[in-house]
Amino acid sequence: MDNYNVDNRGFYGRYGGAYVPEILYKTVDDLRRAYLPVLESEDFQREYRGLLRDYVGRPSPLYYASRMSERYGCRLFLKREDLNHTGAHKINNALGQILLARRMGKTRIIAETGAGQHGVATATACALFGMPCTVYQGALDVQRQHMNVERMKMLGAEVVPVNTGNQTLKDATNEAIRDWCCHPAETFYIIGSTVGPHPYPDLVARLQSIISEELRWQLEEKVGRNYPDYLMACVGGGSNAAGTIYHYLDDERVKIVLAEAGGLGIDSGQTAASLQAGTVGILHGSKIKLMQTADGQIIEPYSISAGLDYPGTGPIHCHLSDTHRAKVVAVNDDEALRAAFELTRLEGIIPALESAHALGALPKMHFNPDDIVVLTVSGRGDKDLETYLKNV
Numbered sequence: 152m153d154n155y156n157v158d159n160r161g162f163y164g165r166y167g168g169a170y171v172p173e174i175l176y177k178t179v180d181d182l183r184r185a186y187l188p189v190l191e192s193e194d195f196q197r198e199y200r201g202l203l204r205d206y207v208g209r210p211s212p213l214y215y216a217s218r219m220s221e222r223y224g225c226r227l228f229l230k231r232e233d234l235n236h237t238g239a240h241k242i243n244n245a246l247g248q249i250l251l252a253r254r255m256g257k258t259r260i261i262a263e264t265g266a267g268q269h270g271v272a273t274a275t276a277c278a279l280f281g282m283p284c285t286v287y288q289g290a291l292d293v294q295r296q297h298m299n300v301e302r303m304k305m306l307g308a309e310v311v312p313v314n315t316g317n318q319t320l321k322d323a324t325n326e327a328i329r330d331w332c333c334h335p336a337e338t339f340y341i342i343g344s345t346v347g348p349h350p351y352p353d354l355v356a357r358l359q360s361i362i363s364e365e366l367r368w369q370l371e372e373k374v375g376r377n378y379p380d381y382l383m384a385c386v387g388g389g390s391n392a393a394g395t396i397y398h399y400l401d402d403e404r405v406k407i408v409l410a411e412a413g414g415l416g417i418d419s420g421q422t423a424a425s426l427q428a429g430t431v432g433i434l435h436g437s438k439i440k441l442m443q444t445a446d447g448q449i450i451e452p453y454s455i456s457a458g459l460d461y462p463g464t465g466p467i468h469c470h471l472s473d474t475h476r477a478k479v480v481a482v483n484d485d486e487a488l489r490a491a492f493e494l495t496r497l498e499g500i501i502p503a504l505e506s507a508h509a510l511g512a513l514p515k516m517h518f519n520p521d522d523i524v525v526l527t528v529s530g531r532g533d534k535d536l537e538t539y540l541k542n543v
């Protein structure tokens with residue numbers, strides 16, 4: 152049987168690892184040694200779970216969507232990460248990492264952000280603990296994501312616009328890594344998805360695995376068995392999907408469907424579907440599938456959804472795709488938009504554009520009427536209202 156978890160060298164099959172500059176080697180190695188003992192400690196678990204309950208508002212509901220179920224001929228349940236404090240799953244991870252940072256004696260937090268969602272989650276966690284917070288964001292994204300920039304500032308974070316390269320996420324990441332190299336001893340770098348050098352993908356997957364942990368008892372309660380037939384989630388870097396599938400990875404009764412952003416189509420050159428359109432390379436300290444030219448220059452990804460246009464996909468998902476443990480579907484801009492309006496009108500839930508990509512995979516599936524399908528609604532759509540209004 153394939154092993155879907157990380158091996159002791161930090162790899163998932165051929166993907167992952169920790170390709171970091173020598174100056175960061177010790178810092179990353181300290182994190183690698185620290186994370187499991189901390190995460191497994193009673194003290195961490197008590198504080199983390201207390202915050203998830205009282206601050207984030209967990210458990211997030213598992214909602215039976217009856218009208219959508221009728222539409223797609225299955226029993227569809229929505230895992231409502233959109234109801235979390237700050238409006239998405241990212242807060243689960245940001246809180247976990249800041250608790251780890253404190254236990255490692257770190258005194259300052261840095262992060263990179265594209266659309267600003269991870270920046271807001273990190274700034275929120277930093278406000279909660281009174282930690283200084285610097286967020287790097289591409290200058291173009293600073294303009295495009297004005298509201299999130301203002302939220303981060305209001306929360307007390309310093310937002311640094313990055314003027315190099317295309318002035319987007321990749322450039323912000325480079326700048327964050329540069330900062331980390333200069334202040335490795337006191338700085339904790341909070342990465343927002345299942346990307347980056349080992350142990351980040353495993354760390355983030357474990358912190359998001361609260362999603363599948365809750366699914367087990369919620370399904371038991373609602374349908375009398377603790378596993379579904381299908382799990383569906385959108386994939387940017389891969390964290391909400393990793394959390395959704397974590398406790399079911401080795402359960403072959405459960406089929407996994409990952410929706411990546413097709414943009415204008417996976418062959419159009421305007422896409423973020425790196426699992427299907429990407430090739431193997433190293434980005435952000437990890438061997439993954441990414442969008443690059445023949446000489447290894449990053450190709451700027453494109454998706455209507457800011458949270459999905461990361462140029463690669465985390466090593467966990469690259470491995471699940473290669474081994475066919477997961478079925479990967481590309482959902483294009485127009486399909487995601489249609490799905491967002493459909494959920495809004497059938498269930499009264501306005502999803503984030505990212506989550507709409509998972510919903511946009513539903514018409515591509517062939518379900519049996521009694522199939523139990525769990526789809527993670529990773530975030531709420533308030534931030535995307537302008538895009539929705541432009542596309543009615």
Ligand SMILES: *Cc1c(COP(=O)(O)O)cnc(C)c1O
Binds near residue numbers: 389529
């Ligand atoms: C950031 C984000 C995503 C994509 O990130 P993953 O790490 O792939 O989960 C998806 N949905 C929402 C709402 C987001 O904010």
